[in-house]
Amino acid sequence: MTAAPALRPAPSARRPRRTAGPTTNPVPYVVAVVLIGLMLAPVAYIILGGFRTNAQITTDPSGLPAPWNVGNYLDVLTGGIFWNEVLNSLIAALATTVGAVVLGLMASYVLARYTFRGRGALYAIFASGLMFPLTVAITPLYIVIKNLGLMNSLAGVIIPQIAFALPTTIIILVPFLRAIPDEIQEAAFIDGCSRLGFFWRMVVRLSMPGVITVGILAFIASWNSYLLPLFILNDSATFTLPLGVQAFSSQYSVDTAKVLAFTSLSMIPALVFFSLFERRIVGGLTGAVKG
């Protein structure tokens, strides 16, 4: 899903409710266990499959590794291709995140705290970006990138990704920045702080929760993005992980075990990142519909 207009920072302090202890009714637990089983089984299949040999997979496609075999994982980890793609994905995701947050924060600050003619129109222009999915713009975008000479370079992926991350970023950050009390701003001005000084000294710090939320969204979107790299990156040295997984799985289509090992390794960074920021991500999404 690309559209994410409903994202909103989660409220930090929730009304305390339900003073009783955990329910003793077994039904919710059974449902939760069944659901989690269904959710994780395919993931487990990919990870466990990487520990099997092709012979094992052929004779019993749904079995467990017997014996366990780490050769596939070692092959991938020592191969160089994988690490190169991890690095590319990391560069693209970090640069996209930084770019979207910096540009978005600057623009949001103006939209939230300056009064000038055309402010509403400016906001509407950015917000309209939610209506333009990457899919629609992909062909002309490809031509723009080609004309700029950015084909087969990570910059050719990063810059459009920043542009497409801006609407969500701005829509989430503007209310955050507007909520900074005027009293703080007035106090800062009285103390001789300029508007820009106020921005650097106060705004950036006070809007950290919002910044983290939009940063994570931009990072994950970039980490998982497929269509844009598919058009821009044709040289396998510049592949990001999603392209790499696909290329690897068609190149080694007979070596199922190795494909599974490669796939599960490429999944790990996203899962680690997710578990680190789980509260923020789920919180950011769930804050969406509150209020």
Add this chain to the structure above:
Amino acid sequence: MTVRESSLPGQLGQADPRAQGGGVAVPAAPPAARKGRGLGWSGRLEVAILVGPALLVFLAFVIYPVVMAAYYGFFSWQGFGAPTDFVGFRNYLTIIQDPTFLEALGHNATIVVLSLVLQGPIAILVALLLNRKLRGQSLIRVLIFVPYVISEVVVGTGWSLMLQGNGAVNGLLEKVGLGTLTQDWLANPDIAMWTLMAIITWKYIGFAVILFLAGLQGIPEELSEAAAIDGASYWQIQRRITLPLLGPTLRIWAFLSIIGSLQLFDLVYIIWGQYIASTAGTSTMATYLVANGRNSGNYGYGNAVAVVLFVISLVVALVYQRYVLNRDTAGAITGGKK
């Protein structure tokens, strides 16, 4: 949470982070009470410096390509040099007469409907059951959410290996004595759409559950307590009180789901590839766009398809917003054009 008046319309929900115990007890001062109504030269310069970079990048890489897509759509153009072969609406005529496109459009419509019908009820039921104090609550939520975080490429690669003729799904069926149910899940046109729906449900249902759980948290408990005292059963309470109050959440989820379904690309393209997708009956407008645009060198035509896809999404979004969403959030999608 308070809803505050705003001089900028069009934000969903208008949550005010200030009202969440940030230590400011003053009831939201009108934001218009800012210094400096008209900006001086230095003020304008600041605005330009701060907004300029974002606006430039946004206009160059979002708005310009979208506008160019509309322009290129009127040409027969192979992508080299400037387009010169103006064909008017011929591309659009070809699109709406191409049975392959109409099939893809039909698939998109099926996916829209089935996504709502399959994910909605399941997610509501699960959210209702999980909306109570449970042991390991946060772990449960995280694990349900895992498929949503994994990239489409990984999901597609993993599932296509599992669903092969000699893959794990058929292997498992034979093992538990259901060998008669084994199928060619991906290539059989009678089944492929349902396979796709199963994968979509698996991947995106966690998002729906998490969203609904958040919505349920916002419903005051006093209501159901009062109903319980009046003798309402658990399911009566859910049906008569919880579900109606969950309405705004459901409508926003449905909106996101519909738009996502209309623009579905990654999963289909990775699992079925550009050519098999249409014979298996899972092609979408977006895979049609890529297959008949760039992959066959017809850039003008591909752009016309993009415009059609965009117009369909826009019409659906506006209609939905006009008739369904308007009671919740006015102007959220159109960026404030109330």
